[in-house]
Amino acid sequence: MNYSNIQKQDPVLYEIIKEEEKRQKQGLELIASENYVSEAVLEAMGSILTNKYSEGYPGKRYYGGNEIIDKAETLAIDRAKELFGAEHVNVQPLSGGPANIAVYFALLQPGDKVLGLSLDQGGHLTHGHPMNFSGKLFNIIPYTVNKETEEVDMDEVERIALAEKPKMIIAGFSAYSRTLDWKRFKEIADKIGAYTFADIAHISGLIAGKQLDSPVPYFDVVSTTTHKTLRGPRGAIIMCKEQFASAIDKAVFPGVQGGPHDHINAAKAIAFAEALKPEYQTYTKQIIINAKRLAAKLSEKGYRIVSGGTDNHLMLVDVFGSKGVTGKEAEKVLEQVGISVNKNMVPYDQRKPMDPSGIRLGTPALTTRGMQEVEMDVVADLIDRAIANRNDQAKLDEVKQAVIDFSLKFPVPGIA
Numbered sequence: 001m002n003y004s005n006i007q008k009q010d011p012v013l014y015e016i017i018k019e020e021e022k023r024q025k026q027g028l029e030l031i032a033s034e035n036y037v038s039e040a041v042l043e044a045m046g047s048i049l050t051n052k053y054s055e056g057y058p059g060k061r062y063y064g065g066n067e068i069i070d071k072a073e074t075l076a077i078d079r080a081k082e083l084f085g086a087e088h089v090n091v092q093p094l095s096g097g098p099a100n101i102a103v104y105f106a107l108l109q110p111g112d113k114v115l116g117l118s119l120d121q122g123g124h125l126t127h128g129h130p131m132n133f134s135g136k137l138f139n140i141i142p143y144t145v146n147k148e149t150e151e152v153d154m155d156e157v158e159r160i161a162l163a164e165k166p167k168m169i170i171a172g173f174s175a176y177s178r179t180l181d182w183k184r185f186k187e188i189a190d191k192i193g194a195y196t197f198a199d200i201a202h203i204s205g206l207i208a209g210k211q212l213d214s215p216v217p218y219f220d221v222v223s224t225t226t227h228k229t230l231r232g233p234r235g236a237i238i239m240c241k242e243q244f245a246s247a248i249d250k251a252v253f254p255g256v257q258g259g260p261h262d263h264i265n266a267a268k269a270i271a272f273a274e275a276l277k278p279e280y281q282t283y284t285k286q287i288i289i290n291a292k293r294l295a296a297k298l299s300e301k302g303y304r305i306v307s308g309g310t311d312n313h314l315m316l317v318d319v320f321g322s323k324g325v326t327g328k329e330a331e332k333v334l335e336q337v338g339i340s341v342n343k344n345m346v347p348y349d350q351r352k353p354m355d356p357s358g359i360r361l362g363t364p365a366l367t368t369r370g371m372q373e374v375e376m377d378v379v380a381d382l383i384d385r386a387i388a389n390r391n392d393q394a395k396l397d398e399v400k401q402a403v404i405d406f407s408l409k410f411p412v413p414g415i416a
Protein backbone atom coordinates (compact mmCIF):
# COMPACT_ATOMS: atom_id res chain seq x y z
CA MET A 1 0.00 0.00 0.00
CA ASN A 2 1.67 3.27 -1.03
CA TYR A 3 -1.24 5.72 -0.56
CA SER A 4 0.09 7.94 -3.38
CA ASN A 5 -3.32 9.46 -4.11
CA ILE A 6 -3.95 10.26 -0.47
CA GLN A 7 -0.49 11.81 -0.33
CA LYS A 8 -1.35 14.13 -3.23
CA GLN A 9 -4.89 14.94 -2.28
CA ASP A 10 -4.78 14.98 1.52
CA PRO A 11 -1.26 15.36 2.94
CA VAL A 12 -2.61 15.84 6.44
CA LEU A 13 -4.30 12.46 6.51
CA TYR A 14 -1.34 10.90 4.68
CA GLU A 15 0.95 11.91 7.54
CA ILE A 16 -1.46 10.38 10.05
CA ILE A 17 -1.44 7.05 8.17
CA LYS A 18 2.38 7.10 7.95
CA GLU A 19 2.61 7.78 11.69
CA GLU A 20 0.32 4.83 12.44
CA GLU A 21 2.35 2.63 10.06
CA LYS A 22 5.44 3.51 12.05
CA ARG A 23 3.71 2.77 15.36
CA GLN A 24 2.53 -0.62 14.10
CA LYS A 25 5.95 -1.52 12.70
CA GLN A 26 8.07 -0.33 15.63
CA GLY A 27 5.87 -1.58 18.43
CA LEU A 28 4.74 -4.88 19.92
CA GLU A 29 1.03 -5.55 19.56
CA LEU A 30 -0.24 -7.71 22.41
CA ILE A 31 -3.88 -6.65 22.39
CA ALA A 32 -5.66 -10.00 22.23
CA SER A 33 -8.40 -8.81 19.86
CA GLU A 34 -6.03 -7.40 17.22
CA ASN A 35 -4.23 -8.83 14.23
CA TYR A 36 -2.60 -7.79 10.92
CA VAL A 37 -4.57 -8.59 7.75
CA SER A 38 -2.94 -9.71 4.52
CA GLU A 39 -2.35 -7.35 1.61
CA ALA A 40 -5.06 -9.20 -0.36
CA VAL A 41 -7.58 -8.44 2.41
CA LEU A 42 -6.43 -4.80 2.39
CA GLU A 43 -6.90 -4.58 -1.37
CA ALA A 44 -10.44 -5.97 -1.21
CA MET A 45 -11.33 -3.41 1.47
CA GLY A 46 -10.00 -0.67 -0.78
CA SER A 47 -11.83 -1.95 -3.86
CA ILE A 48 -14.62 -0.40 -5.95
CA LEU A 49 -17.05 -2.92 -4.45
CA THR A 50 -17.67 -0.17 -1.88
CA ASN A 51 -19.65 1.72 -4.56
CA LYS A 52 -22.62 -0.63 -4.61
CA TYR A 53 -25.90 -0.71 -2.70
CA SER A 54 -27.28 -4.21 -2.24
CA GLU A 55 -29.93 -4.38 0.47
CA GLY A 56 -31.32 -7.90 0.62
CA TYR A 57 -29.58 -11.20 -0.05
CA PRO A 58 -28.10 -12.89 -3.16
CA GLY A 59 -30.91 -13.39 -5.69
CA LYS A 60 -33.37 -11.25 -3.62
CA ARG A 61 -32.13 -7.65 -3.69
CA TYR A 62 -33.97 -4.37 -3.35
CA TYR A 63 -31.61 -2.68 -5.84
CA GLY A 64 -30.69 -3.49 -9.44
CA GLY A 65 -27.21 -4.23 -10.73
CA ASN A 66 -26.34 -6.81 -8.10
CA GLU A 67 -25.67 -9.83 -10.30
CA ILE A 68 -21.92 -9.55 -9.70
CA ILE A 69 -22.12 -8.60 -6.02
CA ASP A 70 -24.27 -11.73 -5.59
CA LYS A 71 -21.32 -13.83 -6.76
CA ALA A 72 -18.97 -12.21 -4.23
CA GLU A 73 -21.39 -12.59 -1.31
CA THR A 74 -22.17 -16.20 -2.25
CA LEU A 75 -18.45 -16.95 -2.36
CA ALA A 76 -18.03 -15.55 1.16
CA ILE A 77 -21.01 -17.59 2.41
CA ASP A 78 -19.82 -20.84 0.80
CA ARG A 79 -16.29 -20.46 2.14
CA ALA A 80 -17.54 -19.69 5.66
CA LYS A 81 -19.79 -22.77 5.54
CA GLU A 82 -16.84 -24.92 4.52
CA LEU A 83 -14.51 -23.39 7.11
CA PHE A 84 -16.85 -23.89 10.08
CA GLY A 85 -19.10 -26.70 8.83
CA ALA A 86 -22.13 -24.43 9.31
CA GLU A 87 -25.58 -25.12 7.84
CA HIS A 88 -26.38 -21.45 7.23
CA VAL A 89 -24.21 -18.32 7.25
CA ASN A 90 -25.06 -14.62 7.12
CA VAL A 91 -21.95 -12.61 6.21
CA GLN A 92 -23.53 -9.15 6.38
CA PRO A 93 -23.13 -8.08 10.05
CA LEU A 94 -21.07 -4.90 10.15
CA SER A 95 -19.29 -5.89 13.35
CA GLY A 96 -19.57 -8.16 16.38
CA GLY A 97 -21.89 -5.83 18.30
CA PRO A 98 -24.48 -5.52 15.49
CA ALA A 99 -24.25 -9.29 14.85
CA ASN A 100 -25.16 -9.97 18.47
CA ILE A 101 -28.06 -7.47 18.40
CA ALA A 102 -29.44 -9.43 15.43
CA VAL A 103 -29.11 -12.74 17.30
CA TYR A 104 -31.05 -11.43 20.33
CA PHE A 105 -33.76 -9.98 18.08
CA ALA A 106 -34.00 -13.16 15.99
CA LEU A 107 -34.59 -15.44 18.99
CA LEU A 108 -36.05 -13.32 21.82
CA GLN A 109 -38.51 -10.65 22.86
CA PRO A 110 -37.41 -7.69 24.98
CA GLY A 111 -37.61 -8.66 28.64
CA ASP A 112 -36.72 -12.30 28.05
CA LYS A 113 -34.24 -13.96 30.40
CA VAL A 114 -30.70 -14.60 29.12
CA LEU A 115 -27.82 -16.37 30.85
CA GLY A 116 -24.34 -14.97 30.06
CA LEU A 117 -20.83 -14.85 31.52
CA SER A 118 -20.47 -11.77 33.70
CA LEU A 119 -18.57 -8.95 31.97
CA ASP A 120 -16.18 -8.43 34.89
CA GLN A 121 -15.25 -12.12 34.68
CA GLY A 122 -14.49 -12.31 30.97
CA GLY A 123 -17.83 -11.84 29.19
CA HIS A 124 -18.52 -9.20 26.53
CA LEU A 125 -20.49 -5.93 26.70
CA THR A 126 -23.13 -7.48 24.43
CA HIS A 127 -23.67 -10.32 26.91
CA GLY A 128 -25.56 -8.06 29.27
CA HIS A 129 -23.71 -4.92 30.35
CA PRO A 130 -26.26 -2.45 31.82
CA MET A 131 -25.17 0.33 29.39
CA ASN A 132 -25.39 -2.00 26.36
CA PHE A 133 -28.62 -2.78 24.43
CA SER A 134 -28.40 -6.31 25.86
CA GLY A 135 -28.54 -5.19 29.48
CA LYS A 136 -31.13 -2.49 28.77
CA LEU A 137 -33.60 -4.65 26.83
CA PHE A 138 -33.14 -8.12 28.29
CA ASN A 139 -33.24 -9.69 31.72
CA ILE A 140 -29.65 -10.82 32.13
CA ILE A 141 -28.71 -13.50 34.63
CA PRO A 142 -24.92 -13.68 34.92
CA TYR A 143 -22.82 -16.73 35.63
CA THR A 144 -19.33 -16.42 37.02
CA VAL A 145 -16.07 -18.32 37.19
CA ASN A 146 -15.20 -20.43 40.22
CA LYS A 147 -13.31 -18.35 42.80
CA GLU A 148 -10.63 -20.99 43.38
CA THR A 149 -10.00 -22.33 39.87
CA GLU A 150 -10.97 -19.08 38.05
CA GLU A 151 -12.59 -21.32 35.43
CA VAL A 152 -16.22 -21.61 34.36
CA ASP A 153 -17.84 -24.25 36.56
CA MET A 154 -20.41 -26.13 34.46
CA ASP A 155 -22.20 -27.55 37.50
CA GLU A 156 -22.78 -23.96 38.63
CA VAL A 157 -24.00 -22.97 35.14
CA GLU A 158 -26.43 -25.91 35.27
CA ARG A 159 -27.65 -25.00 38.75
CA ILE A 160 -28.39 -21.38 37.70
CA ALA A 161 -29.96 -22.46 34.40
CA LEU A 162 -32.33 -24.95 36.07
CA ALA A 163 -33.33 -22.39 38.73
CA GLU A 164 -33.77 -19.41 36.39
CA LYS A 165 -34.94 -21.10 33.18
CA PRO A 166 -33.54 -18.49 30.76
CA LYS A 167 -34.81 -18.43 27.19
CA MET A 168 -31.25 -18.29 25.82
CA ILE A 169 -27.83 -19.30 27.12
CA ILE A 170 -24.77 -17.45 25.83
CA ALA A 171 -21.39 -19.12 25.85
CA GLY A 172 -18.47 -16.93 24.87
CA PHE A 173 -15.94 -14.46 26.20
CA SER A 174 -13.47 -11.67 25.55
CA ALA A 175 -11.12 -12.24 28.46
CA TYR A 176 -10.97 -15.90 29.46
CA SER A 177 -7.97 -18.11 28.81
CA ARG A 178 -9.56 -21.55 29.05
CA THR A 179 -11.82 -23.58 26.78
CA LEU A 180 -15.59 -23.98 27.13
CA ASP A 181 -17.48 -27.29 27.20
CA TRP A 182 -19.85 -26.62 24.28
CA LYS A 183 -21.54 -30.00 24.46
CA ARG A 184 -22.33 -29.56 28.15
CA PHE A 185 -23.82 -26.10 27.48
CA LYS A 186 -26.12 -27.68 24.88
CA GLU A 187 -27.15 -30.48 27.25
CA ILE A 188 -28.02 -27.95 29.96
CA ALA A 189 -30.00 -25.79 27.50
CA ASP A 190 -31.92 -28.84 26.31
CA LYS A 191 -33.08 -29.60 29.85
CA ILE A 192 -34.95 -26.27 29.98
CA GLY A 193 -35.68 -25.74 26.27
CA ALA A 194 -33.35 -22.71 25.99
CA TYR A 195 -31.73 -21.49 22.80
CA THR A 196 -27.95 -21.83 22.62
CA PHE A 197 -25.86 -18.92 21.37
CA ALA A 198 -22.05 -19.13 21.16
CA ASP A 199 -20.11 -15.92 20.62
CA ILE A 200 -16.69 -17.07 19.41
CA ALA A 201 -15.42 -13.59 18.41
CA HIS A 202 -12.03 -14.12 20.06
CA ILE A 203 -11.36 -17.76 19.27
CA SER A 204 -12.98 -18.32 15.86
CA GLY A 205 -9.58 -18.36 14.16
CA LEU A 206 -8.35 -21.05 16.55
CA ILE A 207 -11.50 -23.06 15.79
CA ALA A 208 -11.17 -22.52 12.03
CA GLY A 209 -7.52 -23.58 12.32
CA LYS A 210 -8.67 -26.79 14.05
CA GLN A 211 -6.84 -26.03 17.30
CA LEU A 212 -9.93 -25.73 19.53
CA ASP A 213 -13.28 -27.55 19.64
CA SER A 214 -16.14 -25.91 17.77
CA PRO A 215 -19.61 -25.09 19.11
CA VAL A 216 -21.04 -25.13 15.55
CA PRO A 217 -22.16 -28.81 15.66
CA TYR A 218 -24.05 -28.26 18.92
CA PHE A 219 -25.29 -24.68 19.09
CA ASP A 220 -28.39 -23.13 17.51
CA VAL A 221 -26.54 -19.91 16.63
CA VAL A 222 -22.86 -18.93 16.59
CA SER A 223 -21.57 -15.42 15.94
CA THR A 224 -18.03 -14.25 15.39
CA THR A 225 -16.14 -11.13 14.47
CA THR A 226 -13.90 -11.59 11.45
CA HIS A 227 -11.04 -9.32 12.52
CA LYS A 228 -9.57 -11.00 15.61
CA THR A 229 -7.82 -14.40 15.44
CA LEU A 230 -9.66 -15.00 12.16
CA ARG A 231 -7.45 -12.27 10.62
CA GLY A 232 -9.97 -10.79 8.19
CA PRO A 233 -11.51 -7.32 7.77
CA ARG A 234 -13.40 -5.61 10.61
CA GLY A 235 -16.82 -7.24 10.56
CA ALA A 236 -18.74 -10.31 11.70
CA ILE A 237 -20.76 -13.30 10.55
CA ILE A 238 -23.61 -15.30 12.07
CA MET A 239 -23.83 -19.07 11.61
CA CYS A 240 -26.90 -21.11 12.51
CA LYS A 241 -28.85 -24.30 12.05
CA GLU A 242 -31.13 -24.24 9.00
CA GLN A 243 -34.24 -23.86 11.18
CA PHE A 244 -33.07 -20.41 12.33
CA ALA A 245 -31.83 -19.21 8.93
CA SER A 246 -34.80 -17.08 8.02
CA ALA A 247 -35.12 -15.51 11.50
CA ILE A 248 -31.41 -14.62 11.54
CA ASP A 249 -31.42 -13.18 8.01
CA LYS A 250 -34.50 -11.05 8.73
CA ALA A 251 -33.01 -9.82 12.00
CA VAL A 252 -29.80 -8.67 10.25
CA PHE A 253 -31.68 -7.03 7.35
CA PRO A 254 -34.08 -5.27 7.68
CA GLY A 255 -34.04 -5.81 11.46
CA VAL A 256 -30.78 -4.11 12.40
CA GLN A 257 -28.94 -2.99 9.25
CA GLY A 258 -29.52 -1.46 5.85
CA GLY A 259 -27.13 -2.10 2.96
CA PRO A 260 -24.26 -4.53 3.46
CA HIS A 261 -20.64 -3.41 3.03
CA ASP A 262 -19.84 -5.37 -0.13
CA HIS A 263 -16.13 -4.48 -0.16
CA ILE A 264 -15.80 -5.82 3.39
CA ASN A 265 -17.76 -8.97 2.58
CA ALA A 266 -15.38 -9.59 -0.33
CA ALA A 267 -12.47 -9.18 2.09
CA LYS A 268 -14.17 -11.72 4.38
CA ALA A 269 -14.27 -14.16 1.42
CA ILE A 270 -10.51 -13.71 0.98
CA ALA A 271 -9.81 -14.18 4.69
CA PHE A 272 -11.90 -17.38 4.75
CA ALA A 273 -9.94 -18.75 1.78
CA GLU A 274 -6.71 -17.94 3.63
CA ALA A 275 -8.02 -19.72 6.73
CA LEU A 276 -8.85 -22.82 4.67
CA LYS A 277 -5.17 -23.26 3.77
CA PRO A 278 -2.89 -25.65 5.72
CA GLU A 279 -0.56 -22.71 6.59
CA TYR A 280 -3.36 -21.19 8.61
CA GLN A 281 -3.50 -24.29 10.82
CA THR A 282 0.24 -23.92 11.41
CA TYR A 283 -0.29 -20.24 12.23
CA THR A 284 -3.08 -20.87 14.74
CA LYS A 285 -1.16 -23.71 16.37
CA GLN A 286 1.76 -21.33 16.88
CA ILE A 287 -0.53 -18.66 18.41
CA ILE A 288 -1.38 -21.08 21.24
CA ILE A 289 2.21 -22.33 21.63
CA ASN A 290 3.33 -18.69 21.89
CA ALA A 291 0.63 -17.80 24.45
CA LYS A 292 1.58 -20.78 26.63
CA ARG A 293 5.25 -19.83 26.42
CA LEU A 294 4.62 -16.16 27.24
CA ALA A 295 2.43 -17.15 30.22
CA ALA A 296 5.10 -19.56 31.49
CA LYS A 297 7.89 -16.97 31.17
CA LEU A 298 5.87 -14.28 32.95
CA SER A 299 5.02 -16.78 35.73
CA GLU A 300 8.73 -17.52 36.16
CA LYS A 301 9.25 -13.79 36.67
CA GLY A 302 6.67 -13.73 39.45
CA TYR A 303 3.57 -12.54 37.58
CA ARG A 304 0.35 -14.29 38.54
CA ILE A 305 -1.53 -15.61 35.49
CA VAL A 306 -5.27 -15.89 36.13
CA SER A 307 -6.34 -19.58 36.33
CA GLY A 308 -2.64 -20.51 36.18
CA GLY A 309 -2.16 -20.38 32.42
CA THR A 310 -3.85 -20.47 29.04
CA ASP A 311 -5.31 -22.89 26.51
CA ASN A 312 -5.96 -20.25 23.84
CA HIS A 313 -4.43 -17.05 22.48
CA LEU A 314 -4.76 -14.85 25.55
CA MET A 315 -3.95 -14.55 29.23
CA LEU A 316 -4.94 -12.29 32.09
CA VAL A 317 -2.04 -11.14 34.23
CA ASP A 318 -2.84 -10.07 37.79
CA VAL A 319 -0.20 -7.32 37.92
CA PHE A 320 -1.67 -5.71 41.03
CA GLY A 321 -1.91 -8.94 42.99
CA SER A 322 1.59 -10.10 42.10
CA LYS A 323 3.58 -6.87 41.58
CA GLY A 324 1.58 -4.11 43.25
CA VAL A 325 1.19 -2.28 39.91
CA THR A 326 -2.37 -1.50 38.79
CA GLY A 327 -3.63 -2.52 35.35
CA LYS A 328 -3.88 1.15 34.35
CA GLU A 329 -0.28 1.87 35.42
CA ALA A 330 0.98 -1.25 33.65
CA GLU A 331 -0.88 -0.38 30.43
CA LYS A 332 0.56 3.14 30.53
CA VAL A 333 4.18 2.22 31.18
CA LEU A 334 4.04 -0.49 28.50
CA GLU A 335 2.56 2.02 26.05
CA GLN A 336 5.48 4.35 26.81
CA VAL A 337 7.93 1.69 25.58
CA GLY A 338 5.85 0.71 22.54
CA ILE A 339 4.12 -2.40 23.89
CA SER A 340 0.31 -2.32 23.47
CA VAL A 341 -1.83 -4.17 26.00
CA ASN A 342 -5.11 -3.38 27.70
CA LYS A 343 -6.01 -3.09 31.35
CA ASN A 344 -8.58 -5.68 32.39
CA MET A 345 -10.53 -6.78 35.44
CA VAL A 346 -9.45 -10.08 36.96
CA PRO A 347 -12.16 -12.38 38.41
CA TYR A 348 -13.55 -11.05 41.71
CA ASP A 349 -11.47 -7.89 41.26
CA GLN A 350 -11.58 -5.53 44.24
CA ARG A 351 -10.51 -2.62 42.00
CA LYS A 352 -12.60 -0.55 39.56
CA PRO A 353 -12.99 -1.15 35.77
CA MET A 354 -11.05 2.04 34.90
CA ASP A 355 -8.09 0.98 37.06
CA PRO A 356 -8.38 -2.79 37.53
CA SER A 357 -5.87 -5.32 38.84
CA GLY A 358 -4.97 -6.94 35.55
CA ILE A 359 -3.81 -6.63 31.97
CA ARG A 360 -4.84 -8.85 29.07
CA LEU A 361 -2.17 -10.10 26.68
CA GLY A 362 -2.65 -11.99 23.42
CA THR A 363 -0.36 -13.47 20.79
CA PRO A 364 -2.30 -13.46 17.45
CA ALA A 365 -0.69 -10.28 16.07
CA LEU A 366 2.90 -11.11 17.06
CA THR A 367 2.47 -14.61 15.64
CA THR A 368 1.35 -13.13 12.31
CA ARG A 369 4.69 -11.26 12.28
CA GLY A 370 6.46 -14.62 12.46
CA MET A 371 7.41 -14.69 16.12
CA GLN A 372 7.88 -18.04 17.86
CA GLU A 373 8.82 -19.35 21.33
CA VAL A 374 12.26 -17.72 21.59
CA GLU A 375 10.74 -14.37 20.68
CA MET A 376 8.13 -14.81 23.45
CA ASP A 377 11.01 -15.04 25.92
CA VAL A 378 12.27 -11.68 24.65
CA VAL A 379 8.78 -10.17 24.86
CA ALA A 380 8.36 -11.39 28.46
CA ASP A 381 11.73 -9.81 29.32
CA LEU A 382 10.80 -6.49 27.73
CA ILE A 383 7.43 -6.42 29.56
CA ASP A 384 9.11 -7.19 32.88
CA ARG A 385 11.90 -4.64 32.36
CA ALA A 386 9.37 -1.90 31.62
CA ILE A 387 7.17 -2.71 34.62
CA ALA A 388 10.12 -3.16 36.99
CA ASN A 389 11.67 0.17 35.91
CA ARG A 390 8.41 2.12 35.71
CA ASN A 391 9.84 5.00 37.77
CA ASP A 392 13.18 5.23 35.95
CA GLN A 393 12.88 7.24 32.73
CA ALA A 394 16.42 6.47 31.52
CA LYS A 395 15.79 2.73 31.84
CA LEU A 396 12.42 3.07 30.11
CA ASP A 397 14.12 4.88 27.20
CA GLU A 398 16.49 1.92 26.88
CA VAL A 399 13.61 -0.55 26.86
CA LYS A 400 11.80 1.54 24.24
CA GLN A 401 14.84 1.39 21.95
CA ALA A 402 15.12 -2.37 22.52
CA VAL A 403 11.44 -2.76 21.55
CA ILE A 404 12.00 -0.81 18.31
CA ASP A 405 15.14 -2.76 17.35
CA PHE A 406 13.44 -6.07 18.06
CA SER A 407 10.11 -5.23 16.36
CA LEU A 408 11.72 -4.01 13.15
CA LYS A 409 13.06 -7.53 12.53
CA PHE A 410 9.50 -8.78 12.01
CA PRO A 411 7.62 -7.36 9.02
CA VAL A 412 3.99 -6.25 9.15
CA PRO A 413 1.93 -7.18 6.06
CA GLY A 414 1.04 -4.08 4.04
CA ILE A 415 3.74 -1.89 5.60
CA ALA A 416 6.96 -1.44 3.63
Ligand SMILES: *Cc1c(COP(=O)(O)O)cnc(C)c1O
Pocket: 033, 095, 096, 097, 098, 100, 123, 124, 126, 172, 173, 174, 199, 200, 201, 202, 225, 235
Ligand atom coordinates in the same frame (compact mmCIF):
# COMPACT_ATOMS: atom_id res chain seq x y z
C1 LIG B 1 -14.91 -8.29 20.14
C2 LIG B 1 -16.14 -8.97 20.60
C3 LIG B 1 -17.41 -8.58 20.14
C4 LIG B 1 -17.70 -7.29 19.40
O1 LIG B 1 -17.05 -6.98 18.32
P1 LIG B 1 -17.03 -5.50 17.68
O2 LIG B 1 -16.67 -5.83 16.29
O3 LIG B 1 -16.03 -4.74 18.45
O4 LIG B 1 -18.42 -4.94 17.82
C5 LIG B 1 -18.49 -9.37 20.50
N1 LIG B 1 -18.35 -10.43 21.29
C6 LIG B 1 -17.16 -10.80 21.80
C7 LIG B 1 -17.08 -12.01 22.67
C8 LIG B 1 -16.02 -10.07 21.48
O5 LIG B 1 -14.84 -10.43 22.01
